[in-house]
Amino acid sequence: MLRSLYNRIQRLSARKDAVWWMSAVSFSESSFFPLPPDVMLIPMCLAQPKKLWFYTNICALASLLGGMVGYALGYYLFESVGRLIIDLYNAQESFQRFQDMFAEFGPWFLILKGVTPIPYKLLTITAGFAHLDLTVFILCSIVARFSRFYMIAILMHFYGAQVQAIIEKRLMLVTTVLLIVVVGGLLSFKFI
Numbered sequence: 001m002l003r004s005l006y007n008r009i010q011r012l013s014a015r016k017d018a019v020w021w022m023s024a025v026s027f028s029e030s031s032f033f034p035l036p037p038d039v040m041l042i043p044m045c046l047a048q049p050k051k052l053w054f055y056t057n058i059c060a061l062a063s064l065l066g067g068m069v070g071y072a073l074g075y076y077l078f079e080s081v082g083r084l085i086i087d088l089y090n091a092q093e094s095f096q097r098f099q100d101m102f103a104e105f106g107p108w109f110l111i112l113k114g115v116t117p118i119p120y121k122l123l124t125i126t127a128g129f130a131h132l133d134l135t136v137f138i139l140c141s142i143v144a145r146f147s148r149f150y151m152i153a154i155l156m157h158f159y160g161a162q163v164q165a166i167i168e169k170r171l172m173l174v175t176t177v178l179l180i181v182v183v184g185g186l187l188s189f190k191f192i
Contacts, residue, residue, distance in 0.1 A: 013043035019055065023062040030066030030120045030145075031073060032085050037063065038152065045156045052160075056153040063145045064138075067124045071137055074128025082125045091122055098126040107132070107140045114144025115151070 012018055022044060026037035041059050045052045073082045086095045101109045110132070113123055127137050 013040060014047040018044055019058055022055065023058055026059045026062035027066035027069075030063045030124055031070035032121055034089075034119070037149075041149065041152060042156065045153065046160060049156070049160050052153055052156055056149050060146045060149040063120065063149070064141050067120060067141045067145065068138070070121050070124025071128035071132075071134070074125035075131065076128075078125070078129050082129060085121065085125060089119065089122065094122060095126060095129075098122060099130055102126060102130040102132060107136050110137065110140040111144045111147075114141060115148040120145070 012021075018040065022037055022040040025033065025035055025040055029036055037059050041055060044055050048055075073085065086092060098109075105112075110123055110127055114120060124137075124141075
């Protein structure tokens with residue numbers, strides 16, 4: 001079943017409209033959607049290595065734009081929409097800790113956490129709710145999101161063929177490691 005899903009994602013990643021789907025996932029993940037864009041970015045870069053930097057830039061830009069929507073949800077619509085999203089993820093305690101961290105560390109907290117696999121939407125909504133200066137938010141988001149996706153792109157650029165061979169040979173192990181990373185990221189915003 002896992003092999004079938006992997007092959008399907010590889011085929012989807014090679015489609016002409018895949019960049020639009022990846023953009024939509026990246027945009028929505030920064031404000032409300034749970035699925036990270038890495039699940040499309042990596043297979044797309046493996047399927048078409050010559051478009052690696054194009055895909056990476058599109059993914060980061062879409063994430064930045066989605067982050068501004070998340071910021072607006074926290075700033076203008078927290079009581080009606082932002083709180084609903086926080087409650088949906090059962091992240092009330094994390095939201096309070098994030099507020100405290102924003103108060104103490106400000107933009108540095110956004111940059112540091114913005115490159116990790118924790119759900120970026122929680123940061124964007126919290127930044128809006130905390131009324132972090134919009135220009136500072138945008139600049140920090142540019143640094144955080146482009147850094148995050150460029151790290152993936154650099155690894156794909158230098159080790160893409162090896163990564164693909166490892167994934168295809170040890171698909172179950174790679175899936176388990178990725179799952180541990182994602183779950184670890186989710187737990188980090190609960191306990192940090």
